[in-house]
Amino acid sequence: MGAAMNPPARSDMPAPARRRGRLQLLLILLVTVGPMVLATFMYKLHFWVPEGRSYHGELIANGQTRADLGVQADETRWQMLVTTPGECAADCQQLVYLARQIQIGLGRDASRASHALAAPQPQSADYEARLAHEYPRLQRYPLVLGKYAPLVEGEPGPHLWIIDPHGNLVLRYGPQVNGKDLLNDLRQLLKLSNIG
Structure with a gap:
């Protein structure tokens, strides 16, 4: 036993x-x-790493923030920020229009995002009046060129940035961005994110 x-x-x-x-x-x-x-x-x-990518903009994955870009803001939602080093000309105005359309295109998630314009100087009186009338929710910020210029060196002109609710730069697009691609990128970010 x-x-x-x-x-x-x-x-x-x-x-x-x-x-x-x-x-x-x-x-x-x-x-x-x-x-x-x-x-x-x-x-x-670096083997078996997929070559393809699912986003269309330029990925900014180096920890840079909205403040590094030369913009001070307290936005706590996802943001589509249009930046221009000078007067907001036709290509900049197209990006401002696109940012608003993308926010509308988000549908029920529209409240999770905002759109904004940052420039180093006030815009022309005509464009300021147009912005006030056609883009009442557009946030506007001053742009510090000394900080902004090194981030876009070699790529002058306006840019559209997607910024997360913590103020981190996520994606950057040039003036020729396809609106559908931008909308898909932002929808994917909102889907994957539990912030904002």
Whole structure:
């Protein structure tokens, strides 16, 4: 009766049972540690990394913020910010129009985003009147050119930026951006985000 209560010592286990136990332990280690090791090697050696991407703008993934861009704002929603180093000419005005249309196109998620214009100087009286009439919700900010210029070096002209609720720059688009692509990018960000 005493022998039945005490399990046999490891040396008393038959060889097939020991091999099966080692195989199970090896499989458990492989399943738990294997993916982490594989992911580390993929990252370090750059293999099996997908070449495609699901966004259309230029990804800004270096921790830069709206303040680094030369704009001070307290916006806590996702923001489409149009920046221009000077007068908001036709291509800039097209981006301002597009930002408003994209926000409308978000439908029920429209309240999670805003649109804004940042420029170093006031716009012409005609355009200011037009903005006040046609874009009543457009936020406007001063742009500090000394901070802005290094971020867009070699790419003068207006840009449209998607900025997260924490003020981080996420994506940048030039004046030729396709509105449908921009809308898809912003919808994807809102879908994946639990902030804003």
